[in-house]
Amino acid sequence: MKEEGTPLPFLEDRDEDDDPARRSDARRHPARPGDVRYLVGLEANLDAMIPPRKSRTIRIRQLKLGGDAPIVVQSMAATRTQDIAATVRQVELIQAAGADLVRIAVDSKADVAALAEVRRRTKALLSVDLQENYRLAELVAPHVDKLRYNPGHLHHHEKEKPVAEKVAYLVGVAREHGLALRIGVNAGSVAPEYAERFPEHLDALVHSAADHCAMVDALGFADYCVSIKDSDPRLVVEANLRFAALRPDVPLHLGVTEAGMPPDGVIKTRIAFEQLLSRGIGDTLRVSLTVPFDDKGMEITVARQLLADIEAGRFRSVPPSFFDGLNIIACPSCSRVENEKFIELAQDVKELTRYAAEHKLTIAVMGCRVNGPGETDDADLGLWCGPTHVNLKKKDAELGAFRYDEILPRLKQELDALIAALG
Numbered sequence: 477m478k479e480e481g482t483p484l485p486f487l488e489d490r491d492e493d494d495d496p497a498r499r500s501d502a503r504r505h506p507a508r509p510g511d512v513r514y515l516v517g518l519e520a521n522l523d524a525m526i527p528p529r530k531s532r533t534i535r536i537r538q539l540k541l542g543g544d545a546p547i548v549v550q551s552m553a554a555t556r557t558q559d560i561a562a563t564v565r566q567v568e569l570i571q572a573a574g575a576d577l578v579r580i581a582v583d584s585k586a587d588v589a590a591l592a593e594v595r596r597r598t599k600a601l602l603s604v605d606l607q608e609n610y611r612l613a614e615l616v617a618p619h620v621d622k623l624r625y626n627p628g629h630l631h632h633h634e635k636e637k638p639v640a641e642k643v644a645y646l647v648g649v650a651r652e653h654g655l656a657l658r659i660g661v662n663a664g665s666v667a668p669e670y671a672e673r674f675p676e677h678l679d680a681l682v683h684s685a686a687d688h689c690a691m692v693d694a695l696g697f698a699d700y701c702v703s704i705k706d707s708d709p710r711l712v713v714e715a716n717l718r719f720a721a722l723r724p725d726v727p728l729h730l731g732v733t734e735a736g737m738p739p740d741g742v743i744k745t746r747i748a749f750e751q752l753l754s755r756g757i758g759d760t761l762r763v764s765l766t767v768p769f770d771d772k773g774m775e776i777t778v779a780r781q782l783l784a785d786i787e788a789g790r791f792r793s794v795p796p797s798f799f800d801g802l803n804i805i806a807c808p809s810c811s812r813v814e815n816e817k818f819i820e821l822a823q824d825v826k827e828l829t830r831y832a833a834e835h836k837l838t839i840a841v842m843g844c845r846v847n848g849p850g851e852t853d854d855a856d857l858g859l860w861c862g863p864t865h866v867n868l869k870k871k872d873a874e875l876g877a878f879r880y881d882e883i884l885p886r887l888k889q890e891l892d893a894l895i896a897a898l899g
């Protein structure tokens with residue numbers, strides 16, 4: 477097990493000879509293991525590039541996940557759930573692209589009513605993201621096959637109730653309806669008590685996931701998996717390595733959240749998946765890309781291509797300067813987007829900021845007011861979208877809300893000021 481506070485594998489020197497797994501990794505990749513840059517231009521030629529996984533097998537209805545089951549590929553509908561026709565079309569489009577499972581976000585009773593109708597119109601296996609309103613679980617359960625809850629969102633409702641009781645409620649609902657569960661930890665919404673207890677962000681993420689597993693285990697429920705996501709693939713790798721060392725039995729859902737637009741979003745995801753899958757870590761995956769609704773099938777085709785490449789030892793190049801300059805993170809959008817101009821805005825931000833490419837700054841563009849405020853806290857400049865206005869932030873300080881046609885000049889003004897301050 478790694479010790480707390482261990483630096484990222486990408487950034488440290490390691491003694492490879494201590495660890496047989498690393499020795500074999502080093503044979504595949506004749507450079508520093510764990511350093512993404514040593515993968516540049518590499519075509520590995522060993523046969524088992526995705527070694528056997530140690531996780532147990534769980535079930536989502538007839539679909540097996542974990543252990544020796546094929547790696548499950550999934551995506552999420554980006555449409556407004558209450559737009560039933562669009563959501564059904566989106567689910568079918570994602571399924572037709574080859575998804576094993578499709579996720580839908582539900583925030584309100586009106587969303588649940590729409591979900592029930594979506595359920596009637598599609599045979600796809602459906603997972604639901606409960607986000608802040610975990611109490612909708614009992615209403616959602618009859619219409620889905622899997623529930624995802626975020627430990628970092630359980631404190632929003634019934635603040636006095638112990639977390640263990642809330643988890644027991646969710647497990648009770650899952651058990652009654654024969655559903656699988658995902659404990660989905662997200663770097664942008666760490667539960668406050670973990671953020672306080674663990675000064676190191678990765679520790680907070682990993683311990684939050686492990687403690688929730690212990691709570692679910694104590695209830696005798698085994699059909700669950702875990703995800704730990706961040707927008708930085710290096711942190712995704714480290715967090716999942718740490719978690720897998722603690723709980724190798726728990727199936728893992730991999731993903732780089734807010735990876736952004738292709739090609740950067742694909743590169744970031746590839747980095748994480750290559751590093752984890754080649755170590756036998758990861759049982760299901762989602763590629764998150766900021767693309768128009770009609771192109772959402774791309775998340776599945778990219779995921780299948782990445783899997784095929786890794787399986788065949790086709791590790792792709794990572795540009796040496798990939799993490800050096802301007803980093804734009806953008807969420808993949810989902811039903812919570814209240815103004816479809818978000819996708820266009822994300823693309824415009826990328827265009828507008830090309831001139832700042834060499835500056836080591838992060839700009840985050842988020843689609844909604846549910847996760848936008850939290851997920852932009854760490855960015856140098858953050859934008860999160862409401863129905864009529866875009867909110868602009870500098871780190872966690874709010875700079876104001878601007879109309880969609882006003883935001884780009886204001887963003888440029890702030891970016892210019894940051895660049896000037898960098899010298």
Ligand code: SF4
Nearest residue numbers: 807809810843844847
């Ligand atoms: Fe959906 Fe909001 Fe997350 Fe974007 S930030 S994927 S709109 S929940």
